[in-house]
Amino acid sequence: MKRFFFETILHPRAVSALHTGTGALLAIQFLLLFPDLPLLYGPDGLVDHALVASPHGLWIADIVDYLAHLTDVAADHALYLLAALYIVLNILLAIHRLPWPGILFLLLFHGTWHTANDAFSYGADYLGASALFYCLCTPLSQPTCRTPILRLLQLHLCIIYFFGGLGKAMGVTWWNGEAAWKAMNQPYHVAEAPSIIGWLGQFPALWTVGGVIVVVLELGYPLFIWVAHTRRYWLYATVAMHTGIALFLGLFHFSAVMILLNLVAFHYAYLDDTTQPVHPSDGEPSRPWWAAWKRQAAAVRDTREGGITY
Amino acid sequence: MPRRGHTVALTAIGIYLAQVLLFSTYACWHNQLEYADKATRPVPTTLAHIANHPVFTVPAHICGYACGYGFYAPRVGSHYLTEFRIDHRDGQATIAHYPSLSTLEGRVRYRAFTDLFGGLLPAQDGLVRDRELPRRVARATAKSLTQRTAARLAATRVSCRVGAWYIRPLRPAPVDTSSHYLTLFETDIRP
Numbered sequence: 366m367k368r369f370f371f372e373t374i375l376h377p378r379a380v381s382a383l384h385t386g387t388g389a390l391l392a393i394q395f396l397l398l399f400p401d402l403p404l405l406y407g408p409d410g411l412v413d414h415a416l417v418a419s420p421h422g423l424w425i426a427d428i429v430d431y432l433a434h435l436t437d438v439a440a441d442h443a444l445y446l447l448a449a450l451y452i453v454l455n456i457l458l459a460i461h462r463l464p465w466p467g468i469l470f471l472l473l474f475h476g477t478w479h480t481a482n483d484a485f486s487y488g489a490d491y492l493g494a495s496a497l498f499y500c501l502c503t504p505l506s507q508p509t510c511r512t513p514i515l516r517l518l519q520l521h522l523c524i525i526y527f528f529g530g531l532g533k534a535m536g537v538t539w540w541n542g543e544a545a546w547k548a549m550n551q552p553y554h555v556a557e558a559p560s561i562i563g564w565l566g567q568f569p570a571l572w573t574v575g576g577v578i579v580v581v582l583e584l585g586y587p588l589f590i591w592v593a594h595t596r597r598y599w600l601y602a603t604v605a606m607h608t609g610i611a612l613f614l615g616l617f618h619f620s621a622v623m624i625l626l627n628l629v630a631f632h633y634a635y636l637d638d639t640t641q642p643v644h645p646s647d648g649e650p651s652r653p654w655w656a657a658w659k660r661q662a663a664a665v666r667d668t669r670e671g672g673i674t675y
Numbered sequence: 676m677p678r679r680g681h682t683v684a685l686t687a688i689g690i691y692l693a694q695v696l697l698f699s700t701y702a703c704w705h706n707q708l709e710y711a712d713k714a715t716r717p718v719p720t721t722l723a724h725i726a727n728h729p730v731f732t733v734p735a736h737i738c739g740y741a742c743g744y745g746f747y748a749p750r751v752g753s754h755y756l757t758e759f760r761i762d763h764r765d766g767q768a769t770i771a772h773y774p775s776l777s778t779l780e781g782r783v784r785y786r787a788f789t790d791l792f793g794g795l796l797p798a799q800d801g802l803v804r805d806r807e808l809p810r811r812v813a814r815a816t817a818k819s820l821t822q823r824t825a826a827r828l829a830a831t832r833v834s835c836r837v838g839a840w841y842i843r844p845l846r847p848a849p850v851d852t853s854s855h856y857l858t859l860f861e862t863d864i865r866p
Contacts, residue, residue: 401781487787494739528699528744
């Protein structure tokens, strides 16, 4: 058990990708949401907030109301200021300039926006919180230390997919394709979706195969992702599944977060790295992930030109 | 890391993973829990009580595993629909499904929000959970949505219809591929 958790080195490239990816995705998501913020979280928004009161902690709408009462700042302005703070913190995280107390604050701040009240939240917000939690547990100042966090993230992903698969396998509708068909035909989505979805409804066998593939992929994830020979293929298939979810269900952000977590846990961690040797004691400061790519490209160029390799 | 440090870290990891498992199990059984008979199936009900205890829910919401991972994992859509008919001051009328939301992200969030209208569904046999409060909250929410839409757009009249989406079954595949929805609630506001 101790060997499993404590003999692994979290590669600096994985840490870098986690911080950069999480910060960038959360910042982009919020920038895209910016025009609708007052409608969702403002006092004159879509719905009276008393009807969607937060049972799990301090919601951002409560903070905005409090700030508006306490100061002369208009509620919408207070909301935009808090949103700007959230975006700036995420950008700092993405460029590796946010120390761990800042990440802790960002995690709690993310909670006040999204997870303290789930009225206007969806899966991507919760997975974003998990990604921030793992950012908090993997400080950039010690990128090459032996840490159990990689194993924790890997096991967390296995639980996500196993229970996702189990929930699907317990009923019959994922086995006969009905659930996949319903997922593609959700309200709102239908009006925006290409008519090819309706056309594909003429081929039930296709949906059955798709549903079974999803169930097998998710149930098999905790097993085959650990086997060296199947890891890469299972990872590719999982990334393909999330790409499909993004394209056909419009859940771009959710899919991007899942792909990021998968790449951090099972791609960057298992790279056969000959360009950047990792020594737990060297204390080398981390670089952005693109710097590692540059070094890899330089190494390949040196090899072609008869130069040295790392 | 010294041996004591290992033990502490492993204990923390164990507690964390146990909580993730708890919430995932709860989410996986959520549908069954809704129809659970408390007298004959005490285990799922106990699980619900544990999962809803603040000691577990607060860290779960902060760390993001509170949503659980289940059938449509995790919480990616809704089968409820709102339709607003807006009569403007210039005499024109428009139909909208999203009340003024312009971004894809905002609309995805609104779709998750409409899960709340599940409270309007008629009670079924064997249902233990009290449906009255969710129904009242859903009606009040629909009215609030309509009132605020009318005020925001300065409309002379706004009607809102909340429906449950009906998806035609995959088998046998009919020629008609159109979907429609079943109206659950209607409200009409004239400010």
